[in-house]
Amino acid sequence: MRLYWKYVWILFKSQMQYRASFWLLTLGQCLTPLAVFAGLYFLFERFGQIRGWSFPEVAVCFAVIHTAFAITECFARGFDLFSTMVGQGEFDRVLVRPRGTILQVLGSKFEFARAGRLLQSLLVLFFALSSLTIEWTPLKTVTLILMISCGVFIFTGIFILAATFCFWTIQGLEVVHILTDGGKEMAQYPLNIYQKWVARFFTFVIPFGCINYLPLMYILDKTEGNGILYMLAPTAGIIFLLPCLLVWNIGVRHYRSTGS
Amino acid sequence: MRMYWSVFKLRLYNGLQYRSAALAGIVTQFFWGFIAIMVFEAFYSQALSQPPMSLPELISYIWLKQAFLILVILWLRDSELSDLITSGNIAYDLCRPSGIYNFWYAKLLAQRLSGAALRCSPILIISFFLPHPYRLMSPPDSFAFWLFIISLLLGLLLVTAISMLIYISVFATLSPSGSFLMFAVLGEFLSGMIVPIPLLPQWLQQILYALPFHFTADFPFRVYSGHIPASEALVGIGIQMIWLAVLFVVGKWLMSRALRNIVVQGG
Numbered sequence: 449m450r451l452y453w454k455y456v457w458i459l460f461k462s463q464m465q466y467r468a469s470f471w472l473l474t475l476g477q478c479l480t481p482l483a484v485f486a487g488l489y490f491l492f493e494r495f496g497q498i499r500g501w502s503f504p505e506v507a508v509c510f511a512v513i514h515t516a517f518a519i520t521e522c523f524a525r526g527f528d529l530f531s532t533m534v535g536q537g538e539f540d541r542v543l544v545r546p547r548g549t550i551l552q553v554l555g556s557k558f559e560f561a562r563a564g565r566l567l568q569s570l571l572v573l574f575f576a577l578s579s580l581t582i583e584w585t586p587l588k589t590v591t592l593i594l595m596i597s598c599g600v601f602i603f604t605g606i607f608i609l610a611a612t613f614c615f616w617t618i619q620g621l622e623v624v625h626i627l628t629d630g631g632k633e634m635a636q637y638p639l640n641i642y643q644k645w646v647a648r649f650f651t652f653v654i655p656f657g658c659i660n661y662l663p664l665m666y667i668l669d670k671t672e673g674n675g676i677l678y679m680l681a682p683t684a685g686i687i688f689l690l691p692c693l694l695v696w697n698i699g700v701r702h703y704r705s706t707g708s
Numbered sequence: 709m710r711m712y713w714s715v716f717k718l719r720l721y722n723g724l725q726y727r728s729a730a731l732a733g734i735v736t737q738f739f740w741g742f743i744a745i746m747v748f749e750a751f752y753s754q755a756l757s758q759p760p761m762s763l764p765e766l767i768s769y770i771w772l773k774q775a776f777l778i779l780v781i782l783w784l785r786d787s788e789l790s791d792l793i794t795s796g797n798i799a800y801d802l803c804r805p806s807g808i809y810n811f812w813y814a815k816l817l818a819q820r821l822s823g824a825a826l827r828c829s830p831i832l833i834i835s836f837f838l839p840h841p842y843r844l845m846s847p848p849d850s851f852a853f854w855l856f857i858i859s860l861l862l863g864l865l866l867v868t869a870i871s872m873l874i875y876i877s878v879f880a881t882l883s884p885s886g887s888f889l890m891f892a893v894l895g896e897f898l899s900g901m902i903v904p905i906p907l908l909p910q911w912l913q914q915i916l917y918a919l920p921f922h923f924t925a926d927f928p929f930r931v932y933s934g935h936i937p938a939s940e941a942l943v944g945i946g947i948q949m950i951w952l953a954v955l956f957v958v959g960k961w962l963m964s965r966a967l968r969n970i971v972v973q974g975g
Contacts, residue, residue, distance in 0.1 A: 472889075473885060473889070476885075476889030476890055476893070477889070479889070479890070479893045479894075480889070480893050482893075483893050483894075483896065483897045483902060484902060486897065486902075487897070487902040487903040490903055490907070490908050490909060490912070491751060491903060491907065493909060494759065494907050494908075494909070495751045495752075495754075495755050495756075495759070496756055497754065498747075498750050498751050498754075499750050499753070499754065623732045623735055623736065625736055626735070626736055626739045630736070630739050630740065630743065633740070633743060634743050637747055637750075641746065641747065641750035642743075642746045642750075643746060646742075646743075646746065
């Protein structure tokens with residue numbers, strides 16, 4: 449773990465060398481979800497509600513998923529750009545070092561400019577939570593933290609899975625964006641507005657529903673019956689990460705260098 | 709003119725090589741399309757008042773947007789061109805016996821067309837045969853269809869002219885990612901790619917209709933579904949042409965100014 453922070457610190461120093469470009473990028477990153485959020489706001493201004501969900505409620509959904517995504521993009525960027533690492537044969541260097549591969553790939557990139565997105569998502573989260581009247585209990589606070597942290601686990605899992613494919617294909621796969629960007633886009637609305645099969649797929653196969661829709665019902669007191677199950681739903685994210693790590697290890701064993 | 713035509717053709721063939729990327733693109737477009745339709749379906753199912761655009765019209769809008777995405781998005785980026793500027797290799801292009809504006813314009817146009825040629829027909833055909841709520845409806849009459857084709861092509865010329873302005877701005881900023889991000893995000897919202905313009909509040913619509921972005925995507929898609937009637941569409945096509953002329957003149961002027969100040973460091 450100490451090693452990881454050292455990696456991060458070095459990357460931070462190197463990125464701060466280009467200060468103007470850094471701030472421009474941060475600002476730009478901030479704008480992207482802002483435009484999407486503005487779109488969301490205008491839709492609610494026109495329609496009022498979506499299947500019984502009000503604007504602040506959906507905004508919480510939106511903010512949780514975007515916060516998780518922004519955090520993941522910050523620190524798991526190494527996996528996102530893994531195809532170039534394999535393509536240029538740099539992964540060989542990682543393999544000969546006496547440390548775990550996952551730690552090293554994680555530490556190879558850290559995108560600080562994404563902090564702009566994170567900040568924007570957090571602002572939306574605070575705005576949304578403050579405009580809702582929620583009776584806060586310690587359990588609900590824990591649930592909220594679980595939602596975001598487990599969201600990070602899911603996105604990391606997908607990034608790792610996508611990176612693993614690179615061992616075989618060498619190139620990055622565009623289809624994976626369905627799961628990352630598409631999943632993010634989809635999960636910014638509560639899952640019950642979609643068709644049954646979509647909702648099922650994104651609850652049981654890739655558990656996006658478990659990190660915002662189900663626990664959010666608990667926070668908003670919309671649940672029927674036992675609340676604990678809803679509250680613990682985010683832990684599905686941790687369960688999701690395990691097979692991803694397993695697949696990664698299989699992939700590493702199949703790795704054949706591209707040379708150069 | 710023959711020279712620009714051959715640049716255009718070369719680029720077109722080059723772009724057509726990337727078939728697997730196109731296939732992946734198609735799958736992704738379908739996924740996005742379905743998600744967008746389901747969201748709007750949910751919004752429409754409990755709408756309190758009649759929305760200004762019917763659901764079938766909206767669905768056509770979404771499928772056309774997915775099919776012709778490459779033709780109309782602003783953030784399609786040819787990093788080769790911006791690299792030319794930042795690395796100084798633009799010196800080679802300046803030596804060529806051709807106007808650099810037209811040369812680049814032909815390149816960008818071909819890039820868009822080759823991308824769209826591979827992607828649009830599968831999406832259009834499949835979405836045309838989908839079961840009822842998701843189906844792409846056919847245009848109300850053949851006249852509307854021809855108007856759609858004309859306005860889409862003009863929109864393509866328009867969006868390429870706008871993206872030329874972005875490349876020109878790289879001369880000043882030297883940081884392509886910053887310029888692109890700013891333009892792309894704003895352009896996407898202003899051209900109705902995030903939320904169709906008729907669904908936005910009235911005051912915002914007034915602003916958007918006065919800008920050229922609306923004519924790149926929102927306008928042709930609504931002409932197709934007949935949401936914009938033929939008489940209005942003819943006027944709109946006229947305005948498209950005016951915008952196109954203005955953007956050409958401004959772009960060429962800015963380009964010549966930028967080129968006058970350019971300093972290429974050796975290397």
